[in-house]
Each structure stands twice: as C-alpha cells, then as structure tokens.
Amino acid sequence: MTTEDTTTPRVNRRRFAGSVAAMGVVAAGAAALAPDGVRIVRETKADAAAPEAEHDHGGTTTSAAQTSNDMTADEMDAMHEEGVKAFPQATEGKGGMPLEYTEEDGVKVFNLTADAFQWEFQAGKYADAFGYNGVVPGPEIRVTEGDTIRVHLTNNLPESTAIHWHGVMVPNNMDGVPFITQPPIKPGETFTYEFPIREGNAGTHMYHSHNNSTEQVGKGLLGAFIIEPKDPSTRPEFDVEYTMILNDGPIGGYSINGKCFPATEPITVKLGQKLMMRFINEGQMIHPMHLHGMPMKVVAEDGYILDVPRMRDTILVDPGSRYEAIVEATELGAWAFHCHVLSHAESRHGMFGMVTVLFVEE
Numbered sequence: 001m002t003t004e005d006t007t008t009p010r011v012n013r014r015r016f017a018g019s020v021a022a023m024g025v026v027a028a029g030a031a032a033l034a035p036d037g038v039r040i041v042r043e044t045k046a047d048a049a050a051p052e053a054e055h056d057h058g059g060t061t062t063s064a065a066q067t068s069n070d071m072t073a074d075e076m077d078a079m080h081e082e083g084v085k086a087f088p089q090a091t092e093g094k095g096g097m098p099l100e101y102t103e104e105d106g107v108k109v110f111n112l113t114a115d116a117f118q119w120e121f122q123a124g125k126y127a128d129a130f131g132y133n134g135v136v137p138g139p140e141i142r143v144t145e146g147d148t149i150r151v152h153l154t155n156n157l158p159e160s161t162a163i164h165w166h167g168v169m170v171p172n173n174m175d176g177v178p179f180i181t182q183p184p185i186k187p188g189e190t191f192t193y194e195f196p197i198r199e200g201n202a203g204t205h206m207y208h209s210h211n212n213s214t215e216q217v218g219k220g221l222l223g224a225f226i227i228e229p230k231d232p233s234t235r236p237e238f239d240v241e242y243t244m245i246l247n248d249g250p251i252g253g254y255s256i257n258g259k260c261f262p263a264t265e266p267i268t269v270k271l272g273q274k275l276m277m278r279f280i281n282e283g284q285m286i287h288p289m290h291l292h293g294m295p296m297k298v299v300a301e302d303g304y305i306l307d308v309p310r311m312r313d314t315i316l317v318d319p320g321s322r323y324e325a326i327v328e329a330t331e332l333g334a335w336a337f338h339c340h341v342l343s344h345a346e347s348r349h350g351m352f353g354m355v356t357v358l359f360v361e362e
C-alpha cells in the first residue's frame, strides 16, 4: 500500500479505487521508461503455462527481469505502484458463485460440464483453462447435512475425466477415481454421481478432477464444496464469509480464485463484523496465507472443528487441506492479505500472484 493509504485511518474502498484512475497515467509513462533488458510484455499463452514462466512479474529465478539489475529505485517504485493502483483490476469471468440446483423427489440435483476455454486471469492475459461450467474455480456447491444430492457431469473435454469429492464422505463407488472406483468419463459422456450428505461432515471441502489431475486441476477443474451443519449451533458463528481457493498451475501461476493480483478480488467487511475465511489449497505447493492487521482464529481443519482454536496471523495452507478461520474486523483500513512464500507474491516489479486486500470499512 502507499503511505497515503496506510496512514489514513478510514480507508474507504471508493477513495482507494479513485486514486487508481489518477495513477494509471503515471504508471503507463513509467512503464515506457523502463530500460532495455526489462521485459514489460504481455504474457503469451505459452508463457502462461507455468509459474516458472512469470517473467513479467519476476516470479522466479528464470526471469529475464530478475537477472536484470538496471532499474532505478524510482523505476521499481513506479512498477510497484502501477500494480497496486490497478487493483482491483477488472477481468472477464468470475468463478466460485453458488451452483443452482433443482429438487427431484427430495434430491438436490446439480449439473456440471467440464469444458476447455480461455480464462482471463489478469487484464488482457489468458490461459488455456479446463473448468466446470466455464469458470475457474468451478461453481460452489453448497449443501446441508442430511441432504441427498445428484450431480450430472458432462465431459466436453478432449480427454477423460472424473470428479473426486475431496473431504466428503461418500459411498465407495462415488469416490471418483478412474479404474479404482469407476470407469473414466470419456469425452462426450455424462456420468451421474449421487450420495447422501452425512451428519458430522459439515465444513469446507472441495471437488476436483481425479484424472490427469496435475494438468486438469492445475488448469481449473476444481471448486468449493461447502456442507452446512444441520444444527448451526455446532459451528462457530460469523457474519460474512469468503472462500479463497489457492492454485499454482497454468492459470497465471500463483492465483486466488482463478485470478492473479492485481486482478484478484478484494474482500470487504464492516468494522466489527466476524469474517469467516475458508481457505482451500488446490495447488501443489504450500501457501502460508498472511493477513496484516488482525489475527485469524483457526476453528476448523478439513471441515472438522478443532477442540482448541488456534490464533494465527499466518495460516499454512497445504495442498489438499482446508482451513476455516474467523477474523474479527476490529481494525479499519486496507490490509494486505497474501501468501508469505514471497516469490508467490512480490518481486522487484511489485506485487503479483497470491495477493489481495481486506478492506475494513465503517
């Protein structure tokens, strides 16, 4: 954040966004002044294929930008400022919205398609994605203990797929692992999953491909699967919630909910609210998520309520795991919220990847 933002006691998102437009002109000029050897180019599709290819943020040691030390302090600051002032950058497509269902004889029926498409992970930057219903992450499936659900999955991909319900206790033949519990779902086929949601299974879970999964999950075949408790008193109370799905594959490298800073989504809460954060790691690396300004109380791991909650300012979200943590929004302002493997979040070009901002407003 800029000095102005961090020292203003009542940062208001409109004011923060308002300064973005003013800075855009300066930032564009600064970029044009960058010396030779510093690549300020749009990523090609091939470049976007892996985190290692993030040269325009200097994400890793292979980057042309990082081996070039000829930027002045002012030039570095201008690039940093440009990124921050561009936040939140508008992009096409938003994943993770609730999936609608119909009811048939007391069963909640959901429809999913697995598709290949282009996904805009930052303004003007696209990746070859695989995803459910055309978005990354896939739509959120939200059910309640005691429900019975049916999910029709139609495979529009050029390769086979299957869905594993990660963390959800299902009958063996619904577990979604080709050749272990079911045949692969071939291109053009539809497979129907059906299972009851058991009591005691409430919490934050996920669904994802279990076929060619390094590629298929990396490209976006993943989503949140939230089980509400039948008895709400069995879970901690909160006012608002936000699900943060982390990934580190072909979708722009290090991403939050399918987008990379500055195109990540801000989280906005009112002063005094209790924010439930649901962290999900669908990637292959550990991502210690660090919130500035306020601690987080970890209340559940992999959906299961902890006997003793843990206070943390950094939650190590490991691959496959989910954490539920409550933030009491006691501090006004714009608070950085980012992965603390720093090469996933900030370089000599400023912030990128797994970074967002928690706005606490009056």
Ligand SMILES: [Cu+2]
Binding pocket: 254, 285, 286, 287, 288, 339, 340, 341, 344, 354
């Ligand atoms: Cu990380």
